[in-house]
Structure formats: structure tokens, C-alpha cells
Amino acid sequence: MWQRDRMDSPPVDVDLALVGGGGAASLVLAALARHRVRDVRIAVVDPVHRRGQDRTWAFWGRPGNDLDELLSASWSRVEVVTPDTRHALDLSPLRYAMLRSGPIYERAAAAERRLGVTRIVAAAGSVDDDGERVLVRTVEGRPLLRAGWLLDSRPRPPHRPGRTNWLQHFRGWWLRADRPVFDPARAVLMDFRTPQPARGVSFGYVLPVDSRYALVEYTEFSPHLLTGAAYDAALAGYRDLLGLDPARLTVAEVENGVIPMTDGPFVARPTPRVVRLGTAGGATRPSTGFTFSAMHRQAEQVARAVAAGRPPVPASAYPDRHRWMDAVALRALNGGLVDGPEFFGRLFERNPASRVLRFLDGDTTVAEDLAVMRSTRLRPMVTATVADAAGRLRDRLAPSRHPAWTVPPPVVDSESPNVDAPGH
CATH class of the missing domain: 1.10.260 (434 Repressor (Amino-terminal Domain))
Structure with a gap:
């Protein structure tokens, strides 16, 4: 792997370029290395020099895949709680698993070294596809690289607003207790005992890493964001509902995020040689905001195609x-x-x-x-x-009747950068 920092250098020429270096690109790089892709010139364009522990994902699936050794925790039993009932669910043969971003980024960095990837630390601007090669420019308009195929995972709104445009927005506290208070064998997947908004749905959940450390989160499905104080108040209320004593707890980290929930269309292949991944490529499930499993599938499909000499175009994320x-x-x-x-x-x-x-x-x-x-x-x-x-x-x-709509910026505080919701 080598890094290109000077923006006055000639454009890099590669076979495959990844724009964006977050979860979707990291999964692709790991899959390319796992499938022993050789003799393919690869570049990554990302303005972030080095990514750290900036998000958490949780997902379900069968044990025994390439993610097992990276997991922070997993559960075969979960609970779904409503005001009237408590459902204790056995997920067998599946499991619910939690994965923090640090191990994913570290594995991607190792894959970059094995693949001989060129890393360009810059923000990509316009993308021009002439049907044979894709030209990526800087935000100032200077040519940055040319690629045979481009995988673009940068966040973007849908091609047009949907008939319904909601958001999944949340805040989570990583709580450390001074004595055992969590059940590490069971996660709370959805707890609907939280006060419900006038328009939307709210719930809490608990993902325990061990008996003294867990992610406790408040989530809403609704059209509008809350203030930071309102998220904290909702989280404090949920903590109290769980019977946790705040005097015996320390908030080790704070996580925030916003995910689109819309039936507006995301165009996964806007031009012949540009392929979008992640939320921009339709990986987010509109009714729930879940994203990670579809991103993982996309990465595997891309790597298999590249290893076989086929175009790196994954299947549609959902039927x-x-x-x-x-x-x-x-x-x-x-x-x-x-x-x-x-x-x-x-x-x-x-x-x-x-x-x-x-x-x-x-x-x-x-x-x-x-x-x-x-x-x-x-x-x-x-x-x-x-x-x-x-x-x-x-x-x-009347296809033009929709007003303009964009996903609002994520809620960010000083304790933690924006993250994707656990379970997404």
C-alpha cells in the first residue's frame, strides 16, 4: 500500500476505485483480500487519514463467517418488550451480534497492505463516467484518479423524496457499572415501554458485553430529530425504567446517529461503471434502518465478481x-x-x-x-x-410533485463522533 497526499500529482490510474473509507468500503477491502484478488490495481479515496472506534453495528446471522473473530458480543436469546408483554426469543439457528468499527477498520488496513492499495487522502468531488473509464475529481475540480470501475459509498439522499420520509435517530450510552447488573446472555432487542412520541415510534434496547458493561440506547422512528437534552432525558428515563442506579454507573462513551427511513428510491448504479454501496446503494432497510447485513452481502458479491473477472456489481439488497x-x-x-x-x-x-x-x-x-x-x-x-x-x-x-428532501446532519456531541445505530 502507498499513500498519495500531493494533490498536484497526475491522476492515478487504477482498475477499481473505492470512494469513501467507512464500513462499506472496509468490508469490500477485507472480502477482496479474503478471495485472494490479484493483479487488480485498487485505490481508496477518503478524506479521513485514519478511522478509529467511530461506530457500532449489530446484526443477525448464522455463526461461522468471517466476522466471528471481530465481534464484541453475541446473543442467541433476546427480548422484545411491550407495555403488556415480554417476549423471550430463542434466535436459533441465528444469533444477534455486535461489532464495533475499530476491528473492521484494522482488518481493512491489513487488507490494503496485502492488496497493494493506493490510498488518496482527499475528499472526492464530481464523478464523470464516459462508459469506459471513470474520472474522479477533487471538490475543487482537479483530476484525482481514473478507474475502470468506481464503488461509491458516500452518503446521499434518495434520487427523489419518498411518499414517506422518516428518520431513525438515536442516542446510546456505553454504561460501566461498579458491580454486575447486566445479563450478558440476553440482549433486549426492542423495549417499547418508553414514552411514545405523538407521531412515530420509540424504544430502548440493551446490548450487554459483560455483566458490568453494556450499550443502552434510546431510538425513535419519526419525521424529526430531538435536541441533545431531549435524547439525554429519554435515555435517563429508560435507564431508570430498567432499574439501574445512576450513582453506580459511569457513561464511558456516547453514540449518536441518524438513518433515513424512506420509500424514496436509491439508485445503486447511476452510470455504467459507477456502483453505489451502503445506504446510497439501497442497503438500508426502509422500515427498520437495518443496513449492516446488506453491506456485508454487497461486499462478498463484489469480491467474488472481481476475483472471477466480472463487473463488481452486487445484486439488489432486498427483493x-x-x-x-x-x-x-x-x-x-x-x-x-x-x-x-x-x-x-x-x-x-x-x-x-x-x-x-x-x-x-x-x-x-x-x-x-x-x-x-x-x-x-x-x-x-x-x-x-x-x-x-x-x-x-x-x-x-406527476413525477416532479415531490418537494426537495435531504437527510439532516447527524446529532454530534463532544464525547463521540457520529455512529450508525446498533442493529444497523
Whole structure:
């Protein structure tokens, strides 16, 4: 690996370029090294010289993959709690796992060295694709590199605003206790006993690393962000609801983040030789904000293609029918047609946990999808389906009617940089 810092140098010429050096690019680099890709000139363009422990992901899947040795914790049992019920779920044969970003970045750095990657410490600007090569310029307009293929993981809003535009926004405290207070064998996946917003859904969750250290988080699905003081108040309330004594706890780290929840389309391949990854490439599940598993799949598919000499184009992150189901669910929640805690509680109450989790990962059959649909209340979902169909028809007749919409900047405080939500 060599690093290019001088911006007055001639443009670098490579076969494959990655713009952005976060989670999506790091997973791709590790997968390329794991598949023993050789004789491919690779460059990474990222303004951050070295990334540290800046985010946390959590996801579900089967044990026995390349991520096992990097995990901070994993659980085969989780709880989903509503005001009326507590569901203790056995996830077998799946597991819920937590992964901090530091090990992912370290593995990517090692992969860069093995692959002989050129790292360019700069912010990429415009991207021009002539169908044969892709030219990347700096934000000032100077030529930076030319590549046969470009993988772009920079965050961006959808191609157009959706019919529903919500956000998943959150704050989490990494709590260290002076005595054992957490159950390291069980995570709380969703706890809907939190006060519910006037428009939206809120929940807390607990991801214990051991009996004295855990991530405790407050999350909302809603159209608007809160103030920093409001997130702290909600977290303090949830901590008290859990029966945790603040005098015996230390807040070791703080995490914040914002993830789009929208049925607006993300274009995964805007030009012939540019491929978008991560949220920009459709990896975020609109109804939940989950992203990491789809990013991991994208990385594996890209690496397999490059190793076989094929174009590095991953499959769609989720089936079209799941995106339609997400759009209907978002409309039902946005319109107040369903109660959020009851809606999610019924999914886990009336389906095996593994089916719900595989559904949220886009990995269920049509028959399983129908079973998931049957677990929701019929009348409000039919109403949402009809309204969604009418909205799609209006979009066809007047495609420019949508106002401009962009994802607001993440909530950032002095204790910690922005992170992706655990579970995402």
C-alpha cells in the first residue's frame, strides 16, 4: 500500500476505485483480500487519514463467517418488550451480534497492505463516467484518479423524496457499572415501554458485553430529530425504567446517529461503471434502518465478481416485494393507522423469531412473507396498501410533485463522533 497526499500529482490510474473509507468500503477491502484478488490495481479515496472506534453495528446471522473473530458480543436469546408483554426469543439457528468499527477498520488496513492499495487522502468531488473509464475529481475540480470501475459509498439522499420520509435517530450510552447488573446472555432487542412520541415510534434496547458493561440506547422512528437534552432525558428515563442506579454507573462513551427511513428510491448504479454501496446503494432497510447485513452481502458479491473477472456489481439488497411491503408499513405508521409497539410486537408474537429476522434481512420466501403479513391487523394495512397504490399512481402522473428532501446532519456531541445505530 502507498499513500498519495500531493494533490498536484497526475491522476492515478487504477482498475477499481473505492470512494469513501467507512464500513462499506472496509468490508469490500477485507472480502477482496479474503478471495485472494490479484493483479487488480485498487485505490481508496477518503478524506479521513485514519478511522478509529467511530461506530457500532449489530446484526443477525448464522455463526461461522468471517466476522466471528471481530465481534464484541453475541446473543442467541433476546427480548422484545411491550407495555403488556415480554417476549423471550430463542434466535436459533441465528444469533444477534455486535461489532464495533475499530476491528473492521484494522482488518481493512491489513487488507490494503496485502492488496497493494493506493490510498488518496482527499475528499472526492464530481464523478464523470464516459462508459469506459471513470474520472474522479477533487471538490475543487482537479483530476484525482481514473478507474475502470468506481464503488461509491458516500452518503446521499434518495434520487427523489419518498411518499414517506422518516428518520431513525438515536442516542446510546456505553454504561460501566461498579458491580454486575447486566445479563450478558440476553440482549433486549426492542423495549417499547418508553414514552411514545405523538407521531412515530420509540424504544430502548440493551446490548450487554459483560455483566458490568453494556450499550443502552434510546431510538425513535419519526419525521424529526430531538435536541441533545431531549435524547439525554429519554435515555435517563429508560435507564431508570430498567432499574439501574445512576450513582453506580459511569457513561464511558456516547453514540449518536441518524438513518433515513424512506420509500424514496436509491439508485445503486447511476452510470455504467459507477456502483453505489451502503445506504446510497439501497442497503438500508426502509422500515427498520437495518443496513449492516446488506453491506456485508454487497461486499462478498463484489469480491467474488472481481476475483472471477466480472463487473463488481452486487445484486439488489432486498427483493422488490420487500421494498413494497416496507413502503406500506411506513405509510401505516406515518398515518397513525397502526400502533407502533403493537405492530412490531405482533410480528414477534405471531412468527418464529428467526422468520422475522430473516424477513428483515430480505431472506424469506414468498410463503413466509405472506405469513408475516397475516400477523398484522388487516384493515389498517389494507387502507395503507390502497393509499400507497394511489400515491404510486400520482407519482407516475406527476413525477416532479415531490418537494426537495435531504437527510439532516447527524446529532454530534463532544464525547463521540457520529455512529450508525446498533442493529444497523
